[in-house]
Amino acid sequence: MRDHLTVLLDVRTIYAEPAALELERGRQIVARWPEAEVIEVASANRIDAVHNTEENVQRWVRTKTEVLALGVRKTLTARVNGRSADWIAASASNGCAMACAYCYVPRHKGYANPITVYANVEQMIGYLQRHVARQGPKTEPNQCDPQAWVYDLGENSDASVDALVSDNVADLVAAFRDLPTAKASFATKFVNRDLLAYEPQGRTRVRFSVMPERTAKLLDIRTSSVTERVAAVDDFLAAGYEVHLNLSPVVVHEDWLADWDELLTHLNDVLSPAAKAQAAAEIIFLTHNQGLHEVNLGWHPQAENLLWRPDIQEFKVSQNGMRNVRYRAAWKAVWKQRLLDLIAKRTPWLSVRYAF
Template sequence: MSTKPLISPTRIYVEPAAAELPRGRAVLDRFPDAERVEVDSHWRIPELHGDEANARRWVRIKQEALVLGVKKSLSARPNGRSAHFIAPSTANGCAMACAYCYVPRRKGYSNPITVFANIEQITGYLARHVARQGPMTEPGQVDDAAWVYDIGENSDCSVDALVSDNVRDLVELFRGLPTAKASFATKHVNRDLLDWDPRGRTRVRFSLMPERTAKLLDLRTSPITERLAALDDFRAAGYEVHVNLSPVVVHDGWLEDWRELLVALGDAISPATRDQLAAEIIMLTHNAALHEVNLRWHPRAEDVLWRPDLQESKRSEGGGTNVRYRRGLKRALLDDLLGLIDQYAPYLRVRYAF
């Protein structure tokens, strides 16, 4: 197993305005030996974004580069699946390298972590947005009693917490908001979060897939066994713990692999965790451009991700063209997985599946 840290920046690209803010200075102080490169915009760094040659340096860039910027536009977008609202990002990009990740499609290729330094502005906006909603009066599939805000749409908050205190600030914000919860999905077990005392106001969704598939596709992430072992600990520390069964990737033996995972899930958790556990199921969506990039750095992944015999084109909500399992086939595949859940994890409430 590699002993290299997940992220150890040797170069930080800095917007001047970010460097002037307290959080920006704190990030720079955290990595005092890193070279600092001033940039006009975190969106426009040619040597990081938009250069296809970077596919060959994908993982190295994620480990060694960090970007420090200011979030210009603040909005909480309605969602309705994982959350009621998508909160304004406090970071984007990731130090991990999952072969199916949609984020690189939106910001160049390797897309290392960008930290937004204007955290006080973001938390102030969120507090006001929550206040405007008032109490939630009708329960739904997102939550029975609270407005849920996804705080990690474009990054992994457990990894972001290795770089700055932004995520801790968000957890502490929602700890004091009785009508709302924060929520984020993660593939990294960061046990520093266990000391944050969230008091039930942050939902952590641990992403799970069978170990065999994860070893091929979930690069630089925590092993599935480590994620399973963390579920009880995070629930005991005051988090609401859910799981994301995602992405569901179809290949020879996939159902048997999922059966083994569901058995392992049941063996790993206590009755208290089981009683509050819920799941989201997300079938694989892929993309032709990402397929081409993956062929440059991790072609073995495409043996299972790129399946023209099973997939069809799909127009995404953002206007892009992706591929997914064919409509009728997708329903049958999903029903097969739901049948396994009924048999091997009947306690697991499926919040939504698509």
């Protein structure tokens, strides 16, 4: 784990809520970086020196490397989803040390997006255990899972990276081992082989996000390579995880379909029969955001050559009032069908849970 830490995290400042410092998990996190300066703040989610300072755009990656926020999760919920999971659990963290140029989480953070980790994991686990108990057995199969209630643990973070910061992820995986009617799930772009020792016993689903390598080299900053993610599928399966794939985001450009043809062919060539037999996929076409576009221009403008395409995109105002851009509906429908046809041809074993 120490090698991973030196690559992604060199924490020098920890902004911490006093309540988090009183918890054992909070003290454990601070102890991992004994030389870091600890600054107490009222809220780990709204730190003026981090989130509200425009100059931090120039330090986008450096802030992710050197800053950590430590808080207490106040609101414990499980929100209905119905796509990849039945429920979206309250995340044990928010933000990420990686720097994918299209990530939607920074849209709510301002000018920086380091990891915020929550120290009250025991309280979160207790809530999830009670929520699972209230559901009872799953009596009808759905696209999320035929038998188990699926809980997404990492909607606003990457659990594989979170596991470098604390034992929250290990504790959550262990908790779901004892929940026979439920299953944990998280998507990741980082291969953290420490997770292979967690003994999930089939109760945690890892969804490796993949895209053509050429696109990933420009957009997936500080992540594991797509080749490494694909190579990890069988290892995680052997360690007791269910392993699915996220084909996400699908970024359209002049050669996009040929690039996906190459990736799908690679998947078909290298994955084992056992991996193919249990695999399922989600397809998510790119949605971008005007505010994030402007932030990206300050630290990674090359990415916007692919992400910001007014010639093939249209604006949509989201429910929270943000101006998002997505591919024009009529064209996207055609492109989506072309990708589905390609999947049927190159990876007929890969069932698609949903595509949008």
